[in-house]
Amino acid sequence: MKFGTVAHDGGTRAAALTTEGWRALxxxxxxxxxxxxxxxxxxxxxxxxxxxAGGALGPGTPLGDLLEGAEPVAPLPRPAKxxxxxxxxxxHIRETGRELPGHPTLFVKYADSLVGPxxxxxxxxxxxxxxxxxxxxxxxxxxxxxxxxxxxxxxAGWTVANDVSVRDWQYRTLQWFQGKAWDDSTPTGPVVVxxxxxxxxxxxxxxxxxxxxxxxRASTATLVFDSADLLAYISTFTTMRPxxxxxxxxxxxxxxxxxxxxxxxxxxxxxxxIERIGLLRNVIRLPARTS
Amino acid sequence: MKFGTVAHDGGTRAAALTTEGWRALxxxxxxxxxxxxxxxxxxxxxxxxxxxAGGALGPGTPLGDLLEGAEPVAPLPRPAKxxxxxxxxxxHIRETGRELPGHPTLFVKYADSLVGPxxxxxxxxxxxxxxxxxxxxxxxxxxxxxxxxxxxxxxAGWTVANDVSVRDWQYRTLQWFQGKAWDDSTPTGPVVVxxxxxxxxxxxxxxxxxxxxxxxRASTATLVFDSADLLAYISTFTTMRPxxxxxxxxxxxxxxxxxxxxxxxxxxxxxxxIERIGLLRNVIRLPARTS
Numbered sequence: 001m002k003f004g005t006v007a008h009d010g011g012t013r014a015a016a017l018t019t020e021g022w023r024a025l026x027x028x029x030x031x032x033x034x035x036x037x038x039x040x041x042x043x044x045x046x047x048x049x050x051x052x053a054g055g056a057l058g059p060g061t062p063l064g065d066l067l068e069g070a071e072p073v074a075p076l077p078r079p080a081k082x083x084x085x086x087x088x089x090x091x092h093i094r095e096t097g098r099e100l101p102g103h104p105t106l107f108v109k110y111a112d113s114l115v116g117p118x119x120x121x122x123x124x125x126x127x128x129x130x131x132x133x134x135x136x137x138x139x140x141x142x143x144x145x146x147x148x149x150x151x152x153x154x155x156a157g158w159t160v161a162n163d164v165s166v167r168d169w170q171y172r173t174l175q176w177f178q179g180k181a182w183d184d185s186t187p188t189g190p191v192v193v194x195x196x197x198x199x200x201x202x203x204x205x206x207x208x209x210x211x212x213x214x215x216x217r218a219s220t221a222t223l224v225f226d227s228a229d230l231l232a233y234i235s236t237f238t239t240m241r242p243x244x245x246x247x248x249x250x251x252x253x254x255x256x257x258x259x260x261x262x263x264x265x266x267x268x269x270x271x272x273x274i275e276r277i278g279l280l281r282n283v284i285r286l287p288a289r290t291s
Numbered sequence: 292m293k294f295g296t297v298a299h300d301g302g303t304r305a306a307a308l309t310t311e312g313w314r315a316l317x318x319x320x321x322x323x324x325x326x327x328x329x330x331x332x333x334x335x336x337x338x339x340x341x342x343x344a345g346g347a348l349g350p351g352t353p354l355g356d357l358l359e360g361a362e363p364v365a366p367l368p369r370p371a372k373x374x375x376x377x378x379x380x381x382x383h384i385r386e387t388g389r390e391l392p393g394h395p396t397l398f399v400k401y402a403d404s405l406v407g408p409x410x411x412x413x414x415x416x417x418x419x420x421x422x423x424x425x426x427x428x429x430x431x432x433x434x435x436x437x438x439x440x441x442x443x444x445x446x447a448g449w450t451v452a453n454d455v456s457v458r459d460w461q462y463r464t465l466q467w468f469q470g471k472a473w474d475d476s477t478p479t480g481p482v483v484v485x486x487x488x489x490x491x492x493x494x495x496x497x498x499x500x501x502x503x504x505x506x507x508r509a510s511t512a513t514l515v516f517d518s519a520d521l522l523a524y525i526s527t528f529t530t531m532r533p534x535x536x537x538x539x540x541x542x543x544x545x546x547x548x549x550x551x552x553x554x555x556x557x558x559x560x561x562x563x564x565i566e567r568i569g570l571l572r573n574v575i576r577l578p579a580r581t582s
Contacts, residue, residue, distance in 0.1 A: 080371075081401065086466070105464035108399050110372065112529055124527075144474070145580050169528065173396035175377070175467060182528040183435070236415075237460065237473040239403055289436050 002191040002278075003057050003157065005046040005077060006070035012077075014043075014050040015070060016063050017191055022070035026062040028055040047192065048078040051140060051242035057156050058194050072190040074116040075159055076138060081244040082109040083234055084134075084163055084180065088224050088249025095257040104225045104233055109163075109181045109247075117189035117280045121164055121270065123182055125288040129264040132163035132250035133208035133216050133272045135200055137227040138192050139244040143235045151231035154240070157192040158200060158227070160280050161247050162208070162272040167256045167263070187272060187280040188245075198276050201226050206251060209271040210264065218251030220274070225249075293482040293569075294348050294448065296337040296368060297361035303368075305334075305341040306361060307354050308482055313361035317353040319346035338483065339369040342431060342533035348447050349485050363481040364407040366450055367429060372535040373400040374525055375425075375454055375471065379515050379540025386548040395516045395524055400454075400472045400538075408480035408571045412455055412561065414473055416579040420555040423454035423541035424499035424507050424563045426491055428518040429483050430535040434526045442522035445531070448483040449491060449518070451571050452538050453499070453563040458547045458554070478563060478571040479536075489567050492517050497542065500562040501555065509542030511565070516540075 002017040003025070014025040027043040028050070043053035055061070086105040087093045093100060115121060123129050140156025164186055170179025198204060203221030207214060225233070230246050240246075255262040264270065266286040273279045293308040294316070305316040318334040319341070334344035346352070377396040378384045384391060406412060414420050431447025455477055461470025489495060494512030498505060516524070521537050531537075546553040555561065557577040564570040 087464075101464065103463040103469075105466050106469045107466045108468060110529060166528070172394040173392065174465070175396050175398045176465075177399060177468070178394075178397045178525075178528060183530055234469075237457070237469060238401060239474055 001057065001059055001061065001194045001197060003047060003194070004072045004075045004189065004191045006067060007073050008067045008070040012046050012073060013067060013070070014045065014047050015067055016061060020066060022067040024064035024067055025050055025055065026064045028053050046077050047075050048243040051156065057140065057192065059196055072117055074114050074188050075192050076188065076243050076245055077114065078111050079243050079245045081240060082111065082113065082247070084109060084247040085225060085230055085249040086176070089218055089222055089251040090224060091218065091252035092250055095252045100224060104230055106234065107176045107180055109186055112183045113181055113186040114188050115184050115186065115282070117187060119187065119282060120285045121187060121282045122184040122285040122287065123166060125286045127169065127286070128167040129284060129286065130165045130167050130255040131208050131210065131215065131264065131270055132165055132254055133206050134161045134163050134247045134250050135206060135220050135274060136161040136188060137231065137246040137248060139231065139240045139246070140242055142239060142241045143231065144239045146232050146235040148228050148232050151228040151235065154231055155195055155227055156242070157194040158198060158277060159188055159192045160272055160274045160277050161186060161188045162270060162280060163247050163250060187282045189280060190278040193277050204277065205275040207273045208253065211269050216251050216253035223248055292348065292350055292352065292485045292488060294338060294485070295363045295366045295480065295482045297358060298364050299358045299361040303337050303364060304358060304361070305336065305338050306358055307352060311357060313358045315355040315358055316341055316346065317355045319344050337368050338366050339534040342447060348431065348483065350487055365405050365479050366483050367479065367534050367536055368405065369402050370534050370536045372531060373402065373404065373538070375400060375538040376516060376521055376540040377467070380509055380513055380542040381515065382509065382543035383541055386543045391515060395521055397525065398467045398471055400477055403474045404472055404477040405479050406475050406477065406573070408478060410478065410573060411576045412478060412573045413475040413576040413578065414457060416577045418460065418577070419458040420575060420577065421456045421458050421546040422499050422501065422506065422555065422561055423456055423545055424497050425452045425454050425538045425541050426497060426511050426565060427452040427479060428522065428537040428539060430522065430531045430537070431533055433530060433532045434522065435530045437523050437526040439519050439523050442519040442526065445522055446486055446518055447533070448485040449489060449568060450479055450483045451563055451565045451568050452477060452479045453561060453571060454538050454541060478573045480571060481569040484568050495568065496566040498564045499544065502560050507542050507544035514539055
C-alpha cells in the first residue's frame with residue numbers, strides 16, 4: 001500500500017494512493033462517514049498526525065472519500081526526529097577512502113529541513129550544494145531498546161529522500177550537522193510504501209539525476225546497515241516514535257567525491273527515484289541573503 | 292529576573308522565582324485573575340509553552356499567584372531544537388589537542404535528552420559516561436539569518452546544563468551525535484535568568500563537581516563564540532524559535548581528557564553550577580539493559 005500527505009481543497013490530508021486516485025484516511029479513533037469533518041491539526045490532517053494518533057498504515061487501513069485533484073506534499077511534515085546514516089553503501093564508503101564500519105555513523109536533520117516531492121530546495125548562493133539520494137524509513141511505533149524483531153515490527157514503511165548537503169559547511173568543523181540541517185534542503189516523498197509491498201533488503205534500485213544526467217545508481221540490497229539494524233541501534237540511546245524518519249545513507253556518485261568536484265547550481269533540476277516507491281523532482285534555488 | 296518550570300499541585304507551571312518564592316506566570320494573551328484556570332498544555336503549563344505562546348521573560352512579565360511548595364523541574368521541557376557547541380573554551384580546546392576554531396563545532400541533543408535540576412541522569416551500564424558543565428542559552432524569539440544585534444535581542448536568558456556524554460559511543464564513528472543524544476542524559480535548570488540580571492560575556496564562574504570534588508572551573512568570559520555569535524551562526528542555516536536551547540560548550544577538566552581517563556559510576560553525584568544562575572545536583576544511574 002502507498003500512503004502520503006496530499007494538498008487538497010486548500011489544506012492537507014493524510015491519504016492512500018489507490019488505483020482510483022488518492023483516498024482520505026479515516027482517523028484511527030473515531031471514524032466519521034464524512035472525512036471532511038476533520039480540520040487542520042486533526043488526526044487525518046497529515047501522516048505525522050495520523051501516525052501520532054495511533055493510526056497504522058497497511059492493507060487494513062480504513063479509507064474514506066476519493067480526494068479529487070489531490071497532489072502529494074512532504075509525507076511526514078513534523079517528525080520530532082530525523083536521523084541520518086552516513087557511509088552505509090560499500091561503494092560510497094570506498095569513494096570517501098574509508099573502511100567498512102562496525103557501527104552506523106549518525107547525524108541529524110530537522111522537520112524544518114524537509115520539503116515535498118516537487119518543492120524547491122532553497123539554500124544559499126555561494127555554498128557547495130551536493131546530492132545524496134536515500135531510502136528513508138518511516139517509524140510506525142514507539143521503540144526503545146528494541147531488538148531486531150521489534151525494530152522490524154516498528155517500520156511503517158519507506159519513502160524517498162535526498163539528503164542534500166552543503167559541503168563547505170559540512171566540512172568546516174569535525175561535525176557534519178551544520179552542513180546537513182539547512183531549512184528547506186531535503187526533498188521527501190512522494191509516498192510511504194508499506195512492508196507488504198516492498199522489501200529494500202531484497203533490493204530496490206535507487207537513482208539520482210541532475211538535469212536528466214544520472215549521477216547515482218545502486219541497489220538498496222547493498223546497504224551495510226539495513227532499516228531494522230538502524231532502528232534497533234538508534235533505539236539503544238533514544239526513543240523513536242510514530243512519524244520519525246531515518247535516512248539510510250547514500251550510494252556512490254556524490255559531487256564532492258568527483259574529480260573535479262561538482263556542485264549544484266541555481267535552477268538545476270534534481271531527480272531522486274527509488275523503484276516501486278516513486279520520484280522526487282526538485283529545482284535547486286540558491287538565493288543571496290545577507291545577515 | 293529568574294524564571295522556571297515548577298512542579299506544583301500535581302502538575303507543572305511556568306513561574307518566576309521572587310524573593311517570596313515561586314509565582315505563577317500569567318498567560319501572554321489572556322490574563323485571568325486566577326492562574327489556576329490554566330490546565331496542562333496551556334500557555335502557562337511550562338516555560339516551553341509560555342514562550343511558544345508569545346510570552347516574554349523579564350522584569351515586565353506579569354505574575355500571578357504564589358505557588359506554595361513549588362519545586363523547579365527542567366525549565367524548557369519541549370525544545371524542538373537543542374543545539375550544542377563543542378570546543379568553545381580555549382583551555383578545553385587545548386586539552387583535546389586542537390587549534391582555536393574559525394567556526395563553531397555543532398551537534399545536537401533532543402528534548403528527550405533533558406532532565407531537571409535534581410533528576411537522575413539515567414544511562415547504561417558498561418558505557419563511558421563523562422561530565423561537561425555548560426552555559427545554555429534560551430531562545431526567546433523566532434530568528435533566521437539574524438545578525439549579531441538580532442541574535443542578541445532573541446536571547447530570553449540563560450540556564451545551567453551538563454552535556455553528559457557517552458564517550459565510547461561518541462567516538463565509535465566520526466560523528467558525536469550517538470554519544471550525545473541519550474534520553475535522560477542532560478540536566479538543565481534550575482532557572483532561566485534574563486539578560487537584565489546576568490551577562491555571561493562579562494564572566495560567570497562555571498564549576499562541575501563529582502561527589503563533591505571540583506573537576507571543572509572556568510569563566511564564561513573565556514568562551515570563543517558567545518551566545519549571540521552562536522545564535523546568529525545557527526540562524527544562517529535553520530530557524531530558531533522561542534524555547535529552543537543552545538548549549539555553549541564545556542571548559543577543560545572533562546574525564547576523557549585526564550590521564551588516566553575518568554568516567555562516572557552508578558550512584559555518583561554530579562553537581563553543575565553557574566554563578567548567579569544556580570546549581571544542578573543529579574545522581575548518575577547506570578542500569579543494565581538488554582535489547
